[in-house]
Amino acid sequence: MLAGEASGDILGAGLIAALQKRFARVEVTGIAGPRMQALGADSRFPMERLSVMGLVEPLKRLPELLKIRRTLRQHFIANPPDIFIGIDSPDFNLGLEEALRAAGIPTVHYVSPSVWAWRQGRIKKIARAVDHILTLLPFEADFYREHQVPVTFVGHPLADEIPLDVDVDAAKRDLGFAPEDKVVALLPGSRGGEVRLLGPLFLQAALWCHQRRRDLKFVLPAASPERRAQIEQQLAQLTGLEDLPLTVLDGQSQKALAAADAVLIASGTATLETMLMNKPMVVAYKMAGLSYAIFSRMLHTPWVSLPNLLAQRELVPEILQDDATPEALGAAILNYFDDPLLGDRLRREFSELHQQLRRDASEKAAEAVCTLLDK
Numbered sequence: 478m479l480a481g482e483a484s485g486d487i488l489g490a491g492l493i494a495a496l497q498k499r500f501a502r503v504e505v506t507g508i509a510g511p512r513m514q515a516l517g518a519d520s521r522f523p524m525e526r527l528s529v530m531g532l533v534e535p536l537k538r539l540p541e542l543l544k545i546r547r548t549l550r551q552h553f554i555a556n557p558p559d560i561f562i563g564i565d566s567p568d569f570n571l572g573l574e575e576a577l578r579a580a581g582i583p584t585v586h587y588v589s590p591s592v593w594a595w596r597q598g599r600i601k602k603i604a605r606a607v608d609h610i611l612t613l614l615p616f617e618a619d620f621y622r623e624h625q626v627p628v629t630f631v632g633h634p635l636a637d638e639i640p641l642d643v644d645v646d647a648a649k650r651d652l653g654f655a656p657e658d659k660v661v662a663l664l665p666g667s668r669g670g671e672v673r674l675l676g677p678l679f680l681q682a683a684l685w686c687h688q689r690r691r692d693l694k695f696v697l698p699a700a701s702p703e704r705r706a707q708i709e710q711q712l713a714q715l716t717g718l719e720d721l722p723l724t725v726l727d728g729q730s731q732k733a734l735a736a737a738d739a740v741l742i743a744s745g746t747a748t749l750e751t752m753l754m755n756k757p758m759v760v761a762y763k764m765a766g767l768s769y770a771i772f773s774r775m776l777h778t779p780w781v782s783l784p785n786l787l788a789q790r791e792l793v794p795e796i797l798q799d800d801a802t803p804e805a806l807g808a809a810i811l812n813y814f815d816d817p818l819l820g821d822r823l824r825r826e827f828s829e830l831h832q833q834l835r836r837d838a839s840e841k842a843a844e845a846v847c848t849l850l851d852k
Contacts, residue, residue: 697723
């Protein structure tokens, strides 16, 4: 089992737990994060080494990434597992899956690459690389069926884990806020490259909001000790933030989201978590210039955030690349406080989408894996 980032670690842990219910002994090895390792998974390399963003940036780390993949390929071919499960990270996992499947090892890919959005030609490689694909979103399964790739829509474990009704007041009290406080959560991403580009921007947007609404308070959950150090360095380097009412947390992203009245967030899996927590959000993203130039020309959808993709229309604002300025982000956040009905409408939409994804995902994923093993 191979997970390349924090969201994959969540999915992998859920799947391991579901498999452990079915088998007396489950041995998992590959690349795993802390949640998977807590359930006994052996990580042969640190998961952080695979967490690379963009299209151009991975080229700088290509020799290391290729060495890791080659080492894993040699190990698994020499010591064949009953099944190999690649979790997300398609640029790394699909090549490994293709080699292992050619060697006779059954392969599953958990989380669809965004082939319906860009680089649709990858569907041919996916068909060669995997015996079965597990999708988190319903429209993804339709795409694979159209291309005769075996697929199961499992829903999303976060939709199962997160309650339909979140206790906002309790979360605020746990984080030291009063129930009547107006809280904005800042989530600039879990990867170093994301925080490098978005951290200062989000902090400056928070300052812009604070200068116009003195009643607002801000909370920023750092995804790891490395990200916390990075954020604290940015706070020290930026000017004017000394009086910003900001609480930096170690992890606790769900608690921060639960306490929030609005969220400024990097595009990615966390937007789905935010939607499931029923929180109005503004989605932002920046990439290196060349990566964005390539990506934007290959995109086949008008949206990048999961709430908008699920709804197939713009539910939440997406402010990307050069448009992502402190003023633009701050103004979009303040819209939610200036027009409370806007947030109310979003929460109703989000609740309906939550129900669609609530499918007992880890159990359904384990069932699909067991069916493939039986074959």
